Amino acid sequence: MSHSVTLPSTKDIIELERRHRLPGGQSMTDLAGIVVDRAVNAEVWDRDGKRYIDFFTGVGVSNIGHSHPAFLEQLTTQLSRCAVGTFYTDVRSRYFALLAAQLPEQLGEIHMFSTGSEAVEAAVKLARAATGKHEIVSFWGGFHGKTQGALSLHGGPRKHRSGPFPPGSHQVPYADCYHCPLQLEHPECGQRCVDLAEQSIENGSVGDLAAVIVEPVQGTNGNIIPPEGYLRRLRQLADRHGALLILDEVITGFGRTGALFAFEHDPGIAPDVVVLGKAMASGVPASAIVSRSGLVEGTSFAVPSAAASTFGGNPLASAASLATLRVLLDERLPERAHELGKSVSDRLSAWREEFPFVGNADNIGLMIGVELMDPATRLPLPKGITRRLFQELMARGVLAMAYDSRIRLYPPLSIPTHHLEEGMAAFEGAFRAMAPVISRL
Known part of the structure; x- marks a missing residue:
């Protein structure tokens, strides 16, 4: 006697999920209305x-790319050995060494997390601990995540009706030259938007600036590319205020812009902290902050477990990150x-x-x-x-x-x-x- 199995249809699968799903997920999911098979x-x-x-x-x-053979092999091997835990692992130590080798020598200290938002929040926490200050400057159109602290850095309507937010956040104009807030033309403008940012800080800050956080290319705002020299000007702005420069490379990192990291396009940029995520582990949740060496020594950030993350740097995430970086480098x-x-x-x-x-x-x-x-x-x-x-x-x-x-x-x-x-x-x-x-x- 044969028994036939009726597989659920695309419509059945979508209806089952919608029946149990809390609203607020990605809009593209419902717009596309497809069930991915492979x-x-x-x-x-x-x-x-x-x-x-x-x-x-x-x-x-x-x-x-999806389903890269070397990535799958590394992940399958690690999954069969150990997937969770906070102890030292060979795979994480090798990832740290390989990642550090791709970065400027001064960016030598790495800490892993699970999501971009989590890493952004950690970077802000680090800056406040390292400087003893509390204010953060971010940019119009900037996006750094959807957790409450990260969302406070957003410069746009996505945060409407989501407050109140932690205090000390200031938003200033980004170099979106196509929509220049000063209605000027580049390069004749002399990047007056940075001067306007300086004036905004001078008039809106209490003089306690811990960090400037910026995307080298704004992703969520439409992949907005600032003009050459802009990040150098922001480096100078941060230095004038005794603040750290945090580059949010969650979306630009790991080769997307034609360099392993977007700040490499300008050799004059020396960030204090780089935030990584998204493509870091090719779909396995993983993110990281990479800090200038010695920044948090003796601070509250360095207290054991103060910056710990349940899933950050677990063996599976470390293996996925290592495999991804190797493919990026080996295949150029x-x-x-x-x-x-x-x-x-x-x-x-x-x-x-x-x-x-x-x-x-x-x-x-x-x-x-x-x-x-x-x-x-x-x-x-x-x-x-x-x-x-x-x-x-x-x-x-x-x-x-x-x-x-x-x-x-x-x-x-x-x-x-x-x-x-x-x-x-x-x-x-x-x-x-x-x-x-x-x-x-």
Whole structure:
């Protein structure tokens, strides 16, 4: 007698999860409405067999691509040995040594956590302990996480109705040159936004500045690339106030911008603390802060267990981080992102020429941002239009953060050239399909 098994449908799986899910999850989950079955490098297949080119990668998490064989081998081996615990492990010590070897000599002390938000909060705690001060400066459009302390650093509407927040946080303008708050042009402006930041601190601070925290390229705000020399100016600003410079490389780190870390694009930058996460462990929750040596010696941060994290640096996360970094280095993926970024840049220039609704479109490596706007008013395209574009891309087999007026693309650094071309061509097809709709706005 045979017994057939009926597998749940895509609809059944989604309905089951929604029945038990607390609201507030990622909007892309519901917009896409797919159940992922498997993924290899830059390709994803859903449960119904449809294939997609992945320009999303979990918001830039899969820099080495999905299901990399060396990554899977390292993870499987570690999982069969030991996955949890706080004791010394060979795999964590080797990861620390390899990571430290890629960083400037003064950035020698590493502590692991589980999420970017957790690492950001730890970096702020470190700065306050090291300086004995409490105020933190962050930037308009900046995003550092969704926990309460990290959200207090956000410069935008995402934190509306989420307060009250911890005191001592100040937001100042970022060098978003396409939307200059002073309506000036670069480079003639002389980076007056930094002067405005200095004035804001002078007038809004109580003179107790512990740190300046900044993304080398703003991710959540649309992959906004500041002009050359901007981070050096912020280094000088922090020094004038006796504050630390914290670089949030959660999204820019591990090759995304065409260098292993984004601050490497400017040899004059010497951060005091670097925050890492996202692509660090290719999907296994892992993050870290890397600090200038000796910063917290003898402070409250250095008290045993004061900065401990239950899952931070566990053997599985350490193995995933080590395997990821080895693949990035062995396959020279940051360099590959730099090279692929050149062809992307040419493509974006063509988009600006062909499509009147493409405003700011720029990239650094494979960190790509495209802003869509009403050609008549130069205002951002409404969500109704951008979400139709998202569906057009889905129909053409592309997954991307293209459901808002600021599109963000994060293909794997390992993406085959023909898959990158396929995804970019799908964008052009979607743009052409939407052009008549946008022209009628």
